[in-house]
Amino acid sequence: MDFTWVRAGPWAARWLATLGAEVIKVEWPENMDMLRQNRFTVPPGVTPGPNSTGQFADTNAGKLGLSVNVRHPKGLEAIKSLISVSDVVIENFSSRIMSRWGLGYDELRKLRPDIVYVSMAGFGQTGRQHYFGTMGPAAQALSGLTHQSGLPGEPPAGWGWSYLDDTGGMYGAMCTLTALHHRNQTGQGQHVDLSQMITGITLTGTAFLDKTVNGRESRREGYPPGNRTVWPGAPVVNNYRGPIAAPHNAFRTLGGGYNDWCVIACLSDEEWTSLVGLMNGPAWAKDNKFATLNGRLQHQDEMDQEIEKWTLTMGKYDLADKCQAAGVRAMPVQSSQDRVEHDPQLRHRGMFTKVKHPMLGDWKFQGAPFRLDGSKVAVKGPPPMIGEHTTKIMGELLGVSRDDLLQGYEEGVFWPETTPRFDYVQQAIDEEAKR
Amino acid sequence: MTSQMAGPLSGLRVLELTGEHAQFCGKLMADLGADVIKIEPPGGQGTREVGPFLDDEAGPERSLYFWHYNTSKRGITLDITKPEGQEVFRKLAATAGLVLESFPAGYLPSLGLGYDSLSADNPGLIMCSVTPFGQDGPWRDYQTSDLLHLAAGGQMASSGYDVEDVPDAPPIAPGGGNAWHIASHYSYIAIMGALYHRDFTGEGQYIDVSVHEACSLTTEGAIAIYLSTGEVVRRHTGRHASADMSPGIQHATNDGGYINTTRSGSNLTPARVKILATWMDEYGLAQDLLEEKYQDPAVVEESGQHFADVLKNFFANMPLVEAYEGGQELNFPWGAVRTMGEIVGDPHLEDREFFVSVEHPELGREFTYPGPAAIYNASPWRISRRAPLIGEHNDEILGGELGFSKSDLEALKKLDAI
Helix, strand or coil: CECCCCCHHHHHHHHHHHCCCCCEEEECHHHCCHHHHCHHHCCCCCCCCCCCCHHHHHHCCCCEEEECCCCCHHHHHHHHHHHHCCCEEEECCCCCHHHHCCCCHHHHHHHCCCCEEEEEECCCCCCCCCCCCCCHHHHHHHHCCHHHCCCCCCCCCCCCCCHHHHHHHHHHHHHHHHHHHHHHHHCCCEEEEEEHHHHHHHCCHHHHHHHHHHCCCCCCCCCCCCCCCCCCCCCCCCCCCCCCCCCEEEEECCCCCCCCEEEEECCCHHHHHHHHHHCCCCHHHHCHHHCCHHHHHHCHHHHHHHHHHHHCCCCHHHHHHHHHHCCCEEEECCCHHHHHHHCHHHHHHCCEEEEEECCCEEEEEECCCEEECCEECCCCCCCCCCCCCHHHHHHHHCCCCHHHHHHHHHCCCCCCCCCCCCHHHHHHHHHHHHC | CHHHCCCCCCCCEEEEECCCCCHHHHHHHHHCCCEEEEEECCCCCHHHHCCCEHHHCCCCCCEHHHHHHCCCCEEEECCCCCHHHHHHHHHHHCCCCEEEECCCCCHHHHCCCCHHHHHCCCCCCEEEEEECCCCCCCCCCCCCCHHHHHHHCCHHHHECCCCCCCCCCCCCCCCCCHHHHHHHHHHHHHHHHHHHHHHHHCCCCEEEEEHHHHHHCCCCCHHHHHHHHCCCCCCECCCCCCCCCCCCCEEECCCCCEEECCCCCCCCCHHHHHHHHHHHHHCCCCCCCCCHHHHCHHHHHHCHHHHHHHHHHHHCCCCHHHHHHHHHHCCCCCEECCCHHHHCCCHHHHHCCCEEEEEECCCCEEEEEECCCEEECCCCCCCCCCCCCCCCCHHHHHHHHCCCCHHHHHHHHHCCCC
């Protein structure tokens, strides 16, 4: 039972669906999922509306859609009946909202003693600021992730997208699956209280220990060092990304476009020597000051400028291929377009699968980044149109009678009385009436 | 009471042969109760050479990077390139539920230690291989790093600065080693899916995880925006992915801090504008926001940039915590940009018992580690021990549990197999 909305929660349940679970997305048209309203991802030529946004589609692929009014006593009763035959309840409202509806863990375990109940609030369900709300970018700021990204002496750059909505979603799926395994082993369900903001803190562990063990603050000169491991002139201490190395930066490539960049990282003197060889051993690179890591760290500005003169002579894919062939670590900076249209590896692995979508037509959905038993894992199907499967779920799964179902529609239990019914909603009702 | 309960993964034995790629996945499982045995080459794994170090003195037992990513694990040393080491590994694998590894594609099979071989006598065995690009494909053998994955995966194409903040800024790879985190999260999901399958069928399986695919999946709306509109996202300072020139949402406060307002224009309704403006008016900084025209939803919709400008001026006259907490009390989901110094000791986190004291007996000291993202009420998360020293559990595991005699172990040591 998926009570989540926006991005993090739906993304969690999307992975459960992709792994084969029957996920029922619970919605109400008067208070719609924000992603259904995301007009920025309605393709040209497609009639705008709650079933027409690309971002909702990929985030909710493979789920069933139930529309029910939780605030109506009959709606609440229907929800409770469904929960009693479900394995998992997952929600990402502000803390304690579900309890106010009478759908808190203590209530639900009475209906289903081994229920796995996963809450995904911004600050969690407990703690003095449990009622504070977050969206990904604010959670990133609070968690320390934002401050780890940027150029020294400038404001924090942070992340240009909502990392903690993606990652918060992954943790929602991880917690659910973990608690399910525990239930399988012990017969015991439980409540898992996940916090989006705290998820971010656990991803800054090395910096956290540098503070608690060494007393080193992350607000310091030369930090964060952009794409470098150490900013020139700053003390040579690790930046929590991995090994200290130079060169280690992004460089412009031929074409001059917005994403004509590549990255190069030499993690050893040998890799540096290979890079110098690949550049045809220019005189500047043979200067002794670049022979050691410390020398290269100290003279990064000069070195990076010279390297960029070379990278500007080639396209980013060409450059990365040449570097890799010579044993030098390099990859293109890839945009979304690059990944969909050009990335030969993603194409080979079948990252995108076309699935028929009622409004969007043949639509590309992102698959899983893993193969199970040698098989590609694709989405289970398109996302639900709002309330698309209500009659099916109520009738087939719960055995609600035709008359009760039709009366529910009349009374605003399964669709708001004042909201016009979509054709598919009316058709489902008509079919039900003929049953 | 909770300290007596077992973690949700107790009873699962994991053999971990991975460093930066997926040792975070191993930590996630170990802290949730799995018996994770980290298998390092004799002399220790390379990630022990990654800093920062205790008191800034390098040394394989002093890496805070290694400490963080290897809590709750036990550690043995084993040279699996030697026949004697392979024999030990086979015995160990026969007792395991999961092998988590990140050798180059094809390496373990070349030693006769591939999934088919190890699972022949242990059909419930799950093996998860985490490699830069997966087990096949044109980029399979390319060498990578965290930076390289964030470039190819799309993180850098999305991250950088608004022109007003830093003109001509490059794409910026967010810090902290997150390519490996992302790969570890998806590895964890795949492993749990396989465990669930095994719970019902008894069958194990082989899992092939690609770090590149995991990263490519983790750019929020970038792919959907491209597929829907043909546009690529712009790099901008700390906000949701978008292809449009959306207003800035990170503002400086008068004490040198920064506040993130998520996206100031997007969720405002006339009623919310009024609440916000009333508060700002207490400081004499509401400008025109109390005017009647902002009670029209259409005007609110068009005024995103103006709200951002008025907020910017408001924050420029406020200290960070007052701005952030004041907004939160009025139900605005804002966040302060915090550093480690502001996070360690946070009372809300104290309430949730987030700060965990971990003993390092060989140093006679205790250090504070970060706690869990989630609280499991019936099977708690716990750091059961600090990261293992090199070969710390050779005797306990190889001798005590696998039954190798003292003289066997001596012989293995002489061969440099452990």
